[in-house]
Amino acid sequence: MLTTVLNFAQRVAEISLLGGIEIASVALIVYYIFAKTRAPVIIAGLFPNLNLSYRTSYLSKINSIRSDLLVTLRSSNDPKTQNSVAHGIGTQNMLELTPQSGQKPFKKLLDWGVLFPYVAQVVRSEKFEYRQVTEIVHNDVVLKHAIKQAAEQSLREQRYAKNGHRLLTRSASGDQEGQEEEDEKVGISYQNILRKQEQRAISILKDMGSTLNNGLLAFTSWILYKLLPCFLSGVVTNTKQIEMLKTATERSPGTPLIFVPLHRSHLDYIMVTWILTNNDIRSPLVAAGNNLQIPVFGGLLRGLGAFFIKRKIDPVEGKKDVLYRAALHLYLTHALKQGHNVEFFIEGGRTRTGKPCMPKGGILSVIVNAFMDGSIPDALLVPVSVNYERLVDGNFVREQKGEKKIPESFSKAISGIWKALKSNYGLMRIDFNEPYSIRELVNSYNKIAREDGNIAKVYKPAARTLQHNQSTSSLYGTDVVCEEHRNLIESISRQVVFDCAAATSVMSTNALAFLLLTRFRNGAEEQILAEALDDLRNSLSGCKDIGFSGESSHILSYACDLLGSGLVTRTRDENGRLVIRAVNSVESFIELAYYSNMLTPHFALSSILLATFHSLLPETENKNEAGVSRKKLIETALENCQIYRYEFILNKPTQLLESLLYKQLDDLLISGCVRSKTVDDDLPNAAESRRLAHSLADCLDEDDDYLHVRNGEVDEPKLLFASETLQQQRYICEVLAPFAWTYVTVAQSLQILHRNSMLESEFICFVINDLSSKVKRGSCNYAESISTDSVRNCLKLLEKWSVIEVCNQQGMRLISLNTLYEMSRESLNTIVKKIDAIVPKFNSGYFNVTP
Numbered sequence: 001m002l003t004t005v006l007n008f009a010q011r012v013a014e015i016s017l018l019g020g021i022e023i024a025s026v027a028l029i030v031y032y033i034f035a036k037t038r039a040p041v042i043i044a045g046l047f048p049n050l051n052l053s054y055r056t057s058y059l060s061k062i063n064s065i066r067s068d069l070l071v072t073l074r075s076s077n078d079p080k081t082q083n084s085v086a087h088g089i090g091t092q093n094m095l096e097l098t099p100q101s102g103q104k105p106f107k108k109l110l111d112w113g114v115l116f117p118y119v120a121q122v123v124r125s126e127k128f129e130y131r132q133v134t135e136i137v138h139n140d141v142v143l144k145h146a147i148k149q150a151a152e153q154s155l156r157e158q159r160y161a162k163n164g165h166r167l168l169t170r171s172a173s174g175d176q177e178g179q180e181e182e183d184e185k186v187g188i189s190y191q192n193i194l195r196k197q198e199q200r201a202i203s204i205l206k207d208m209g210s211t212l213n214n215g216l217l218a219f220t221s222w223i224l225y226k227l228l229p230c231f232l233s234g235v236v237t238n239t240k241q242i243e244m245l246k247t248a249t250e251r252s253p254g255t256p257l258i259f260v261p262l263h264r265s266h267l268d269y270i271m272v273t274w275i276l277t278n279n280d281i282r283s284p285l286v287a288a289g290n291n292l293q294i295p296v297f298g299g300l301l302r303g304l305g306a307f308f309i310k311r312k313i314d315p316v317e318g319k320k321d322v323l324y325r326a327a328l329h330l331y332l333t334h335a336l337k338q339g340h341n342v343e344f345f346i347e348g349g350r351t352r353t354g355k356p357c358m359p360k361g362g363i364l365s366v367i368v369n370a371f372m373d374g375s376i377p378d379a380l381l382v383p384v385s386v387n388y389e390r391l392v393d394g395n396f397v398r399e400q401k402g403e404k405k406i407p408e409s410f411s412k413a414i415s416g417i418w419k420a421l422k423s424n425y426g427l428m429r430i431d432f433n434e435p436y437s438i439r440e441l442v443n444s445y446n447k448i449a450r451e452d453g454n455i456a457k458v459y460k461p462a463a464r465t466l467q468h469n470q471s472t473s474s475l476y477g478t479d480v481v482c483e484e485h486r487n488l489i490e491s492i493s494r495q496v497v498f499d500c501a502a503a504t505s506v507m508s509t510n511a512l513a514f515l516l517l518t519r520f521r522n523g524a525e526e527q528i529l530a531e532a533l534d535d536l537r538n539s540l541s542g543c544k545d546i547g548f549s550g551e552s553s554h555i556l557s558y559a560c561d562l563l564g565s566g567l568v569t570r571t572r573d574e575n576g577r578l579v580i581r582a583v584n585s586v587e588s589f590i591e592l593a594y595y596s597n598m599l600t601p602h603f604a605l606s607s608i609l610l611a612t613f614h615s616l617l618p619e620t621e622n623k624n625e626a627g628v629s630r631k632k633l634i635e636t637a638l639e640n641c642q643i644y645r646y647e648f649i650l651n652k653p654t655q656l657l658e659s660l661l662y663k664q665l666d667d668l669l670i671s672g673c674v675r676s677k678t679v680d681d682d683l684p685n686a687a688e689s690r691r692l693a694h695s696l697a698d699c700l701d702e703d704d705d706y707l708h709v710r711n712g713e714v715d716e717p718k719l720l721f722a723s724e725t726l727q728q729q730r731y732i733c734e735v736l737a738p739f740a741w742t743y744v745t746v747a748q749s750l751q752i753l754h755r756n757s758m759l760e761s762e763f764i765c766f767v768i769n770d771l772s773s774k775v776k777r778g779s780c781n782y783a784e785s786i787s788t789d790s791v792r793n794c795l796k797l798l799e800k801w802s803v804i805e806v807c808n809q810q811g812m813r814l815i816s817l818n819t820l821y822e823m824s825r826e827s828l829n830t831i832v833k834k835i836d837a838i839v840p841k842f843n844s845g846y847f848n849v850t851p
């Protein structure tokens with residue numbers, strides 16, 4: 001009785017405490033909105049069609065007088081602030097759209113929606129039935145089975161802990177009764193263990209389950225209509241892409257949409273949902289890391305569709321948490337069966353570098369399995385590209401410098417929102433790309449496997465097992481992939497990441513940061529930078545969406561303002577010309593690299609190819625005649641691409657890397673970065689003869705003698721150094737130079753592992769310190785080479801090459817050299833040399849040649 005009363009009191013206390021926190025935080029937010037300087041504008045904005053507009057115009061008058069005054073007081077040398085930029089053709093700004101308001105043109109006066117467009121928008125937007133899933137999962141026999149399995153696992157552990165090896169002897173003799181007696185003596189009860197596991201299953205599902213509901217969606221949607229304009233100048237979507245999604249859902253109503261965005265910001269969670277819900281598309285259940293289960297915000301996210309997943313599925317290394325895995329698997333499968341759309345971040349966490357991270361296959365694997373076991377007829381994977389002109393979350397400089405991430409907390413979230421509301425982050429852009437049908441993907445994969453006679457690879461329904469995959473990234477660090485289907489899942493996920501990255505729109509800040517880091521590391525006059533931006537836009541047109549339009553000089557000053565004086569400065573030189581340059585500090589280069597890296601994958605192949613070409617050029621006096629054979633170049637470039645295998649996804653699984661390299665080489669030839677020379681170059685119709693010779697060679701593929709000539713240096717077209725385009729070549733090589741420096745520093749640091757294993761985290765610290773001192777000394781020009789992420793990626797490569805071994809000891813990763821490299825310094829030097837080949841040699845004689 002007393003226990004019941006105490007439990008009841010405790011529960012009441014908990015609820016009041018949590019309720020108190022929630023009320024306090026809502027009050028805090030409301031206070032902020034009304035107390036800050038923008039309050040009157042916000043109030044006027046809340047009721048745009050009531051006659052409050054005089055307040056806004058009155059206020060804007062005051063503001064304009066104030067800014068005029070400021071402009072006059074400011075030194076005339078100060079560059080003018082640019083606060084808007086056009087966001088591209090075929091796009092719409094969701095902040096300005098309320099398609100559901102004022103829908104009755106002939107009864108306009110009677111339609112309250114005209115007066116309250118945002119309320120009308122959220123009230124009238126389509127409502128869907130969002131079924132709760134946890135109860136269904138709880139009653140699933142598979143979960144009951146998993147509970148038993150977990151109980152048995154725990155029983156074994158407890159027995160072992162109490163009895164040690166004595167127990168093993170007994171179980172070998174199969175004496176069940178005897179064992180139970182023994183259990184009783186030492187106080188082990190299977191029934192108690194089973195009950196505990198049942199309770200654990202309930203608590204897992206309670207922690208995991210989403211409470212997605214129309215009420216909260218509508219309320220949050222309205223709040224966002226009001227708050228987003230305080231810090232974003234636009235949320236830009238492509239009209240046709242939204243139409244495409246609607247058509248896809250209309251055509252196959254029973255098929256769930258699986259949204260797969262590349263993860264940039266915590267804001268991604270709500271923005272995708274906000275856009276979908278305001279375009280009358282069913283909101284998804286969103287896989288979220290349980291680090292976001294913080295007071296108030298956790299509950300809010302849950303109501304908006306988040307279902308929480310542990311960041312580390314197996315708490316004890318090497319021991320699978322069968323119950324948790326089963327619960328997660330069943331939750332997702334039932335969600336799909338109940339008609340939910342799903343959203344998950346395939347990279348796990350947010351990118352720290354600005355370029356995509358390697359995908360994790362866990363959630364995708366469960367979705368593919370749901371299709372394979374007939375739970376759903378099909379699913380449409382929608383790659384989503386997200387980009388922000390300025391990242392709302394701040395930056396990842398600390399983490400790139402090797403410091404630990406500060407965990408999410410209520411106070412961190414509040415201060416983040418507070419800071420965000422006072423700043424301007426420019427545009428946010430979301431692109432929904434062409435969906436893939438999982439059914440078609442699996443079928444075509446199986447067709448290829450059958451045609452290749454590779455029956456073992458044919459994808460067929462598999463046992464619902466969730467397996468462990470070593471991964472350094474946070475969310476879904478433990479993947480749920482069935483071993484035999486790893487290839488298929490890996491191919492699909494790489495394809496999705498590749499497509500998302502390729503379809504990400506280039507924002508003004510990406511373009512400016514890219515130019516400052518690759519071409520103008522010491523800054524440049526605004527005029528020159530504007531011309532370079534024109535060139536960049538031309539070179540990207542047709543291959544990448546540009547998220548801005550207008551005059552380049554305008555774009556530059558707009559992007560400078562957004563990045564802020566902490567990253568970019570604009571000063572006048574002695575001749576009164578405006579000079580734009582990156583702030584000369586390690587931190588600003590690392591942060592700028594985040595924005596610049598959005599473009600890095602686009603130029604990665606040509607950068608690898610050109611750096612490889614330079615590394616193959618012979619040391620000779622006559623540099624203009626020095627050349628490399630095409631075959632040698634492509635072969636070596638292919639090897640160098642392998643070095644970056646954990647850094648970039650250079651090709652789709654359906655594309656041959658070799659063909660892409662040949663295509664890039666053609667582009668380099670066209671742009672004059674490489675010259676071509678053959679023995680018969682001077683003859684008329686040389687190109688035609690070469691084409692003929694090649695097709696003949698293809699016909700005579702089996703003829704060894706002919707092949708010998710064909711592959712030999714005599715007939716092979718020679719690629720020559722082009723001194724006239726040296727500057728341009730340098731720009732291309734600069735794109736990957738910072739990564740190459742990180743990699744080579746990791747390789748050089750391997751020697752400290754000689755006869756000495758080390759914690760991985762300590763080794764990373766060592767490399768970061770080494771890079772920092774290289775940057776300080778000036779022996780490395782790239783402060784952005786200080787990147788924990790790239791160090792980790794290089795370690796993965798070295799593990800793959802069996803240069804190092806990684807073993808887990810009590811949850812810690814220990815690294816050591818593999819025997820061969822422990823024994824032989826020479827082998828280790830070969831590795832350093834191999835990696836050093838990707839570092840552009842700007843000091844070599846070739847870069848000093850005068851055209």
Ligand SMILES: O=P(O)(O)OC[C@H](O)CO
Nearest residue numbers: 288289292349350474475
């Ligand atoms: O980037 P992370 O590692 O903080 O993870 C972000 C995820 O959205 C958390 O669930």
